[in-house]
Amino acid sequence: MKTDAYEKVKTARSNFRPTSVDYIHHIFDVFLELHGDRKFADDGAVVAGIAMLADKPVTVVAIEKGHSIKERMARSFGAPQPEGYRKALRLMKQAEKFKRPVICFIDTSGAYCGIGAEERGQGAAIAENLMEMMTLKTPVISIFVGEGGSGGALALAVADRVWMLENAVYSVISPEGCASILWKDSGRADEAAEVLKLTAQDSLNNGFIEKVISEENIDEEPFYKMIKEDLINELKVLGSKPLDELLEERYRKFRKVGQK
């Protein structure tokens, strides 16, 4: 059984798709990468730093899968360790201090799954990001450019605006994981993808995101220019709101999910 949803999953995972760093290079004028969580290490799966958007400074935090096999391995295929989430939070708090907006790019199959990640508190690191992002006193926009895998993606997506590329996916569990739990058969991932409602259009219909970004001209200048302009315009809107209002709206947006 071939499904549209699973086609999107495959497209979202494709090696030929631009990754977060491609967006950073094309959208911003200057980008200075900043490393490390100041506690344990620098996680290659998270690329973060200060960029100029038109003439304004912004903090950029991105989960990066990499392109070449060598790079992908160095970046753990875009699966952040706890220190990746802690680096992200460190730079988001820095953005709050200096009143810079935060822009996140998300592309991950999920948080890193390993012994060290558990030892260093993967759960606690994600939990802290969720709490802190909810009250971060600066506008936050998160864009899903590829895969949005579960808590590891949500840890950068507690934002005022969440946008998804047309073929990006956002799911509580991978379709393979879902199929193997449900039917003891990961080969039925295509069916699972359908029932999980993981496409950008599903997320838009359910009110989880505000915009689906067209992939026409993907990886060409007009494509990046369109996203850049959308970001500039949206930051104007968000920046003009009183902080109390911004934070109340952010809280309400998540508060209403599943509220009867």
Next chain:
Amino acid sequence: MAFLNFRLQPKNELEKGGRTSALIQSDESEPEKKCPNCHRETPLSELAGNLNVCTCGYHFRMNSRQRISAMTDKGSFKEMFDDVTFSDPIGFPGYEGKIESAKNLSKEKEGVICGTATIGGEECCIFAMEPYFMMGSMGTAVGEKITALFEYATEHKMSVVGFTVSGGARMQEGLFSLLQMAKTSGAVKRHSDAGLFYLTILTDPTTGGVTASFAMEGDIILAEPSATVGFAGARVIEQTTKKPLPKGFQTSEFMMKHGFVDAIVNRQKQRTVIRHLLKVHNRREDA
């Protein structure tokens, strides 16, 4: 007395952290009576009289009602938000049937019960997750009830005591369940920013999306001995890394050793310790 004596000495390999991934159980069977640690068979009534703890120290699972009644003052618990029940937001195949059997097994309507109570006279908001309702997995109802409880606690300037047990986010509700992690965390943050106290007690098992949200957001985090506590599933980690897991991986003891749990508290001591912590934090300078 300089220290509150939290912890009984470990009595066996299990309490020392000798658990393995094999003990992460997802079956929703009747409460056990044969101890997996010492293999002694204990009548259910006798176990219940001892807070479901075997004479060898092994902590059996406890359902949410038992737990609340064991921890709170008699007759003080007033349940709240019990009208919030399950929904099937993405029309997931077979979900309604699963909910029906979870209801029958647990005699509860959802995976958590919430309310207010006193513990040794100290007022608090309290929640206890339900292991026999789809292993305390978090869907919209669980997220909604916990969020509403924190909002109530913030409004009424009350401490929150929470017993966690969860297999994580409830897959059958798709992103609706994932986003409960953000929703509950937001409510915990507001409660915290209001200067109010939140105590979590991690019980077996606390994993996945609940670990990565409100379970790990307590001001003080306690855990029951030998409970499984972690984010990713042990079997998944074993398969992914193809490395043997260290002894006692993802137990309360492991989490304390790595700095993520404040103290391990035996069930018999929990009431005393919780009351003490509530008393310390419920003090108001202006009162």
